[in-house]
Amino acid sequence: MRLEGTTGLQTHMREFEAFLREHGLPHEVATPFYTAGAPLLYLFVGWRRVLEVVCKPAAVWLYRSGHALLLWWRLRGLMARHPRCVVYAQCPLSVAVAMRCVRFPDQVVTMVVHFNLSQADEWIDKGYIAPNGSIARGIRDLEQSVLPRLQGMVYVSRFMQNELIRKVPSVQAVRSAVIPNFVKALPAGEVLEAAKERNLVSIGTLEPRKNQQFLLHVLAQAKSRGRVLTLTLVGDGPDRGALEALALQLGVAEQVFFAGFSAGARAFIPGHQLYVHAARMENLPLVLIEALSAGVPILAGAVGGIVEVFNEGVEGRFWPLDDPSAACDIVLDVLEHEGRLNRMGRAASARFKAVFESAVVGQRLHDFLLSRP
Numbered sequence: 001m002r003l004e005g006t007t008g009l010q011t012h013m014r015e016f017e018a019f020l021r022e023h024g025l026p027h028e029v030a031t032p033f034y035t036a037g038a039p040l041l042y043l044f045v046g047w048r049r050v051l052e053v054v055c056k057p058a059a060v061w062l063y064r065s066g067h068a069l070l071l072w073w074r075l076r077g078l079m080a081r082h083p084r085c086v087v088y089a090q091c092p093l094s095v096a097v098a099m100r101c102v103r104f105p106d107q108v109v110t111m112v113v114h115f116n117l118s119q120a121d122e123w124i125d126k127g128y129i130a131p132n133g134s135i136a137r138g139i140r141d142l143e144q145s146v147l148p149r150l151q152g153m154v155y156v157s158r159f160m161q162n163e164l165i166r167k168v169p170s171v172q173a174v175r176s177a178v179i180p181n182f183v184k185a186l187p188a189g190e191v192l193e194a195a196k197e198r199n200l201v202s203i204g205t206l207e208p209r210k211n212q213q214f215l216l217h218v219l220a221q222a223k224s225r226g227r228v229l230t231l232t233l234v235g236d237g238p239d240r241g242a243l244e245a246l247a248l249q250l251g252v253a254e255q256v257f258f259a260g261f262s263a264g265a266r267a268f269i270p271g272h273q274l275y276v277h278a279a280r281m282e283n284l285p286l287v288l289i290e291a292l293s294a295g296v297p298i299l300a301g302a303v304g305g306i307v308e309v310f311n312e313g314v315e316g317r318f319w320p321l322d323d324p325s326a327a328c329d330i331v332l333d334v335l336e337h338e339g340r341l342n343r344m345g346r347a348a349s350a351r352f353k354a355v356f357e358s359a360v361v362g363q364r365l366h367d368f369l370l371s372r373p
Contacts, residue, residue, distance in 0.1 A: 001031065001090075002031060002033050003017065003029055003031060004263075006205075006235070006261070006262075006263065006265060008114065008181065008283075008285060008286040008287070009090055009091075009114045011181075011183065011286045012090075012112065012114070012156075012181055012286065013029070013090065015181075015182055015183055015184065015358055015362070016088075016362060016365060017029055018184070018358070019358055019359070019362030019363075019365075019366070020362075020366070023366075025366065028078055030071065030074050030075045030078055031071065031074070032066075032067045032070035032071045032074065033070075034070075034074055036073075036074075037070040037073055037074065040066075040069075040070060041066075041070060044062060044063075044066035044067075044070075047062055048062050048063055048066070056127070056128040056129065057128065057129045057130070057133060057134075057135045059128065060123050060128050060129055060135050061135055064093055064139075067093075068093055068096070068097050071094060071097045072097045072100060072101060075087075075097060075098060075101045076100075076101045079098075079101045079102065079103060079104075079107060080103060082107075083103070083104040083106060083107065084104070084106040084107065085107055085108075086107075086108045086110060086369050086370060087107070087108065087109045087110065088110055088111075088112065088369055089109060089110065089111040089112075090111070090112060090114060091111070091114065091115065091119060092111070092119065092139075092142055092143045092146050092147060093119070093142065094111070095109060095111050095146045095147070095150060096142060096145075096146050099146065099149065108151045108152065108372065109150060109151055109152075110150060110151060110152035110153065110154065110369055111147075111150055111152075111153055111154070112153075112154040112155075112156065113153065113154065113155050113156065113160050113161075113164060113283070114156070114283065115283070117163060117167070117281075118139065118140055118143060118167075119139050119143070120135075120136040120137075120139040120140050123135070123136070123139070124136060125208065125209050126207070143168070144168055147164070147168055147170075147171050147174070148168065148170040148171055148173070148174065150171075150174050151174070151175065152174065152175050152176065152368070152369065153171065153174050153175070153176040153177075154176070154177060154178075154179050154365065154368065154369075155176060155177070155178045155179075156178075156179065156180050156181050156283060156284040156305070157178065157180070157283055157284040157304070157305025157308050158178050158305070158308060159283070159284075159304050159305040159307070159308065160283045160284070160304075160305060161176070161178055177364075177368045179361060179364050179365050179368065180284055180289075180308070180355065180356055180361060181284050181286045181289055181356070181361075182289065182356050182357065182358045182360075182361035182362060182365075183266075183286065183289055183290055183293055183356065183357075183358055184293075184357070184358040184359075185293050185352070185353075185357065186266065186267065186270070186290075186293060186294060191270050191271035192267055192268055192270075192271060194232065194257065194259060194268065195232065195268050195269070195270065195271030195272055196271050197271070198230040198231075198232055198257075198271065198272050198273075199229045199230045199231070199272065199273050199274065199335065200215070200219075200229060200230065200231045200232070200272060200273070200274050200275075200276045200331075201231070201232040201234065201268055201269055201272040201274075201275055201276070201296075202215060202231070202232070202233055202234070202275070202276050202277060202278070203234040203235055203265045203266070203268065203269070203287045203290075204234075204235050204277075204279070204287065205235050205236070205237040206233070206235055206236060206237035206238065206239040206240045206243060207237045207238055207239050208239065209279060209280070209281070210235075210237075210239075210278065210279050211278040211279055211280055211321065212233060212239065212243055212278060213239075213242075213243060213246055214278040214321060214324065214327075215231060215233075215276055215278050216231075216243065216246050216247050216250055216252060216256065217250065217324035218276075218324045218327050218328050218331060219231055219250070219252040219255055219256070220250040220251065220252050220324070221324050221325050221327075221328035222328050222331065222332060223251065223252060223255070225328070225332070227332060228255060229255060229331070229335075230255050230256075230257070231252075231255060231256045231257070231276075232256075232257045232259055232268060232272065233256060233257070233258050233259065234259040234260075234262055234265045234268045235259075235260075235261060235262075235265065236260050236261040240258065243258075244258065265287075266287070266290040266293075266294070269290060269291055269294040269296050270294045270295075270296065272296060273296070273297075273335060273341060274296065274297055274298070274299055274316075274331070274334065274335070274341075275287075275288070275291035275294075275296045275297070275298045275299070275316075276298075276299045276300070276331075277298065277299065277300035277301070277306070278300075278301065278321060279300075279301070279303070280301065280303060280321055281303055281304050282303065282304045282305060282306050283304060283305050284304075284305040284306075284308065284309065285305075285306065285309070288300060288306065288309045288310070289309065289352065289356045291348065292309070292310065292315060292348045292349070292351055292352035292356060293349075293352045293356070293357075294348075295345045295346065295348050295349040295352075296345060296348060297315060297316045297317075297334065297341060297344035297345055297347075297348055298310050298315060298316030298317075298348070299316055299317050299318075299319050299327075299330065299331065299334070300316065300318065300319070301318065301319065301320070301321040302318040303321070306318075310348070310351065311351075314344065314347050314351075315344055315347045315348040315351050316344060316348070317330050317334060319331075
């Protein structure tokens, strides 16, 4: 991916790059997006768009192989100039490329685990490849092959550490550390006009995996009980039209503000009373850490690494993702006790500073990466 963007992976890299830069620590960012590779990149993008119409699995193959080629072209030059470098890869495919570029015995390849279970599952969830098709098998085979050969692994959650060891037992021998995602605190400033005096906010791509339709059903439940709550959805994606139609069908369309894509999405969080999250599976979502940094309590499902972000009843509440009525009970219970809401907000800020603040966690990550196997 490019360094700039809205995904958790990109936020992780930007935050770490900013930490390194602020502390004067030598580093370079290598991506497939650079001037010399631009003509080939445009060619790949053009062919991929054609293949997405006629054969989605082929489009996935071209996406992965094309970006891998461009990354190899960029990385081989950097690694040739830095015989003692540490490569901090962001996915198994990047690991495979980096291992091809190793030229000196002191070069170390490490990786952070961003994906939930496998990168194949992410393409399957989007409907691009079949669960047991050749592309999915190839992605899983690559992961099985390269991960045990790493010289270091960073897990952002204990959940993902346990899951990956269960799937690929041989990675247990790889030097590793659990180091959570992290962000810098937002500078104090005015609340966005679109966020003032609103109840709930949620940030993420509008897609099935994020389960935003659940939030609309919770709004409808509250309205049936005489409580008209507002919801801000920040992000865009393939589900936007369906979500707008569902909001209209449930009679809550006027309560929902579709903010669309925003490069500075986290700025929407302050001003809202609660951050709400409905994804059915997550590794360690950065957006929840951003909510803590803003002192906004969280409602989310107790799935994946989310249980490592906040404590039940302290910085937020866990809610059921299959029962909008029960979830509505929790929302109203929190909102109707202003003292409890304020205590949760203060606890959220305190937990962020102790566990997820960039200055603290960035140093831990840097120290781990530079400690030689």
